Amino acid sequence: xxEKLEVKNLVxxxxxxxxxxNLDFTVQDGEFLSILGPSGCxxxxxxxxxxxxxxxxxxxxxxxxxxxxxxxxxxxxxGIVFQNYALFQNMTVLKNVEYALKFNKELKSRSxxxxxxxxxxxxxxxxxxxxxxxxSGGQQQxxxxxxxxxxxxxxxxxxxxxxxxxxxxRLALRDEIKRIQEKFKxxxxxxxxxxxxxxxxxxxxxxxxxxxxxxxDTPENIIRRPATAFVKEFVLDxxxxxxxxxxxxxxx
Ligand SMILES: Nc1ncnc2c1ncn2[C@@H]1O[C@H](COP(=O)(O)OP(=O)(O)O)[C@@H](O)[C@H]1O
Ligand SMILES: [Mg+2]
Numbered sequence: 211x212x213e214k215l216e217v218k219n220l221v222x223x224x225x226x227x228x229x230x231x232n233l234d235f236t237v238q239d240g241e242f243l244s245i246l247g248p249s250g251c252x253x254x255x256x257x258x259x260x261x262x263x264x265x266x267x268x269x270x271x272x273x274x275x276x277x278x279x280x281x282x283x284x285x286x287x288x289g290i291v292f293q294n295y296a297l298f299q300n301m302t303v304l305k306n307v308e309y310a311l312k313f314n315k316e317l318k319s320r321s322x323x324x325x326x327x328x329x330x331x332x333x334x335x336x337x338x339x340x341x342x343x344x345x346s347g348g349q350q351q352x353x354x355x356x357x358x359x360x361x362x363x364x365x366x367x368x369x370x371x372x373x374x375x376x377x378x379x380r381l382a383l384r385d386e387i388k389r390i391q392e393k394f395k396x397x398x399x400x401x402x403x404x405x406x407x408x409x410x411x412x413x414x415x416x417x418x419x420x421x422x423x424x425x426x427d428t429p430e431n432i433i434r435r436p437a438t439a440f441v442k443e444f445v446l447d448x449x450x451x452x453x454x455x456x457x458x459x460x461x462x
Pocket of ligand 1: 224225229247248249250251252253254255256
């Protein structure tokens with residue numbers, strides 16, 4: 211079976227406001243799925259439900275065919291990387307990555323060795339003993355990714371991880387995330403409101419608007435056949451504008 215995650219009839223209501231309206235979607239094993247939509251459309255709420263930080267109002271989540279809707283976060287084999295890194299500022303890079311492993315019964319005894327290996331994979335070995343404040347935004351985000359990878363999750367969820375970074379760092383980190391996915395064969399659910407990011411990184415894109423799925427398809431199919439006016443305007447027209455301004459910039 212190739213379905214890593216199946217989400218069925220997912221509904222979430224906050225204070226009578228229906229934030230997620232009957233979502234149905236799947237994420238394939240090893241897939242890079244982006245969730246693309248404007249601020250407030252419900253993206254973070256989906257991630258919080260997937261990882262188990264929020265109990266949905268109704269609906270079911272299956273992982274590898276097993277219902278995990280009511281399982282605690284620690285038993286889901288999912289990791290999350292946030293926009294603001296959420297690193298421990300008083301700890302070195304090494305300690306930040308080791309920290310998560312200390313609470314894992316199986317990995318605890320090898321925490322130093324695993325942390326060193328992962329830090330090397332994300333190219334941060336020369337910064338082992340630095341604290342986060344001494345690193346650039348992109349490096350801090352790589353520490354956050356290393357910390358998540360150290361626990362060897364089946365699925366990594368990213369919540370707008372590039373929002374705080376400048377354009378050049380974003381490009382570099384895009385490549386880094388793709389490289390990591392290929393190396394570790396992790397399934398990725400990646401939230402963004404940036405059309406370019408979604409189109410350059412994803413196997414499929416789930417376009418959302420007001421708690422509903424407008425279209426879920428490959429980048430190619432979305433470009434060829436936008437399913438709704440929203441997809442055409444919010445996704446394709448904006449993407450075209452970005453490309454036009456890039457072309458103009460390069461011509462100068
Ligand atoms: N804890 C909460 N309590 C009440 N409303 C919330 C809460 N979290 C999010 N919302 C509302 O749910 C909607 C979707 O929010 P969110 O999932 O954060 O959107 P996105 O990540 O796409 O910007 C918004 O209208 C937001 O105001
Ligand atoms: Mg959000």
